[in-house]
Amino acid sequence: MARVIELNKSITDSNDRDAQQLREELRRRGLFLINLMSSPGSGKTTLLSRTITDLKDDVGIAVLEADIESDVDAAHIESLGAVALQVHTDGMCHMDAGMTRRGLEGMDLTDIQLAFLENVGNLICPAEYDTGAHANVMLLSVPEGDDKPLKYPLMFSMVDALVITKTDTLEYFDFSIEKCAERVRRLNPGVQIFPVSAETGEGMDAWENWLKSHLE
Amino acid sequence: MHELGVVFHVIDNIKEVAEEQGITHVEAVTLRLGTVSSVIPEYLEDCWKWAIGREPLMTDCRLAIEPVEAITYCEDCQTEYDTIAHGRTCPNCGSEHTYLLQGNEFVIKDITV
Numbered sequence A: 001m002a003r004v005i006e007l008n009k010s011i012t013d014s015n016d017r018d019a020q021q022l023r024e025e026l027r028r029r030g031l032f033l034i035n036l037m038s039s040p041g042s043g044k045t046t047l048l049s050r051t052i053t054d055l056k057d058d059v060g061i062a063v064l065e066a067d068i069e070s071d072v073d074a075a076h077i078e079s080l081g082a083v084a085l086q087v088h089t090d091g092m093c094h095m096d097a098g099m100t101r102r103g104l105e106g107m108d109l110t111d112i113q114l115a116f117l118e119n120v121g122n123l124i125c126p127a128e129y130d131t132g133a134h135a136n137v138m139l140l141s142v143p144e145g146d147d148k149p150l151k152y153p154l155m156f157s158m159v160d161a162l163v164i165t166k167t168d169t170l171e172y173f174d175f176s177i178e179k180c181a182e183r184v185r186r187l188n189p190g191v192q193i194f195p196v197s198a199e200t201g202e203g204m205d206a207w208e209n210w211l212k213s214h215l216e
Numbered sequence B: 001m002h003e004l005g006v007v008f009h010v011i012d013n014i015k016e017v018a019e020e021q022g023i024t025h026v027e028a029v030t031l032r033l034g035t036v037s038s039v040i041p042e043y044l045e046d047c048w049k050w051a052i053g054r055e056p057l058m059t060d061c062r063l064a065i066e067p068v069e070a071i072t073y074c075e076d077c078q079t080e081y082d083t084i085a086h087g088r089t090c091p092n093c094g095s096e097h098t099y100l101l102q103g104n105e106f107v108i109k110d111i112t113v
């Protein structure tokens, strides 16, 4: 006999549970995981490269590379002094907690305190899936425009920090950091905002101090 | 593609329930899908057909989608309006202090076993 079972279950339920479990496990191992999200080309890999170069003598860093649009591959990240792994997302538009766990399990994390997930380049889907990270960080590059928070409110409202990248190009674009910050804070009053240029190094200190403040 | 990931999540959730309740075959699934939920129903159906072919638990499982209308609330004039037609700006007073009341749902309503 056919029978109907009422579930009324949000589809992200089981992912949310997996993510919470992963977060707690990583914390117990002394690992802080950051989920980096942005549009393709906003500067995730470049920011990571500079961050690794600056911090590698003090902090063990790992990078889980899930962005297929990446110019610089995992091998390059390794050459800078981090542990890195490229995961294949098979055309998926976001990482979920299960994929993140499998990726991390494929790496040697013995001396690692800080791990980054470079999520798939997309401002919609990654916002809806908890990866198990301890902090969510979004990158917005100056050429993308200061009105992006109006177009992607969910992403801007869920992140712990916003890195405004490529600030060395400010003079060529009609981008106001103040206007952008005001729009983002209206959606997300507690957000940390870091304007940086990975090209010149401007603003990297504040970003790196924020990273270090999360480590034990 | 977003829809494929979403279908995998639906199937994962259903497999969990099936295991808990000792269900061996699912005949039909009803989803409630908000009209601003970032999922395109037509794509979802295509991905569904492909994905259930790989799951013995769900062979030939039918998919029904119930749309949930998107409604936004304006904090300034305390009215509700149609999100699809007017977006974030209140058509009654022009305010942008608005939030979505419903319409981004993505819920597995029920399964037939």
Ligand SMILES: Nc1nc2c(ncn2[C@@H]2O[C@H](COP(=O)(O)OP(=O)(O)O)[C@@H](O)[C@H]2O)c(=O)[nH]1
Binding pocket: A038, A039, A040, A041, A042, A043, A044, A045, A046, A047, A067, A069, A070, A071, A072, A121, A165, A166, A167, A168, A169, A196, A197, A198, A199, A200
């Ligand atoms: N001018 C400038 N260009 C940058 C900066 N950061 C990244 N880029 C450039 O932006 C492009 C995309 O960067 P990438 O890090 O690969 O972006 P991803 O797709 O988010 O990983 C590359 O050509 C980088 O050289 C920056 O701070 N200033």
Ligand SMILES: [Mg+2]
Binding pocket: A044, A045, A046, A067, A069, A070, A071, A072, A118
């Ligand atoms: Mg990249």
Ligand SMILES: [Zn+2]
Binding pocket: B074, B075, B076, B077, B078, B079, B090, B091, B092, B093, B094, B095
């Ligand atoms: Zn109003």
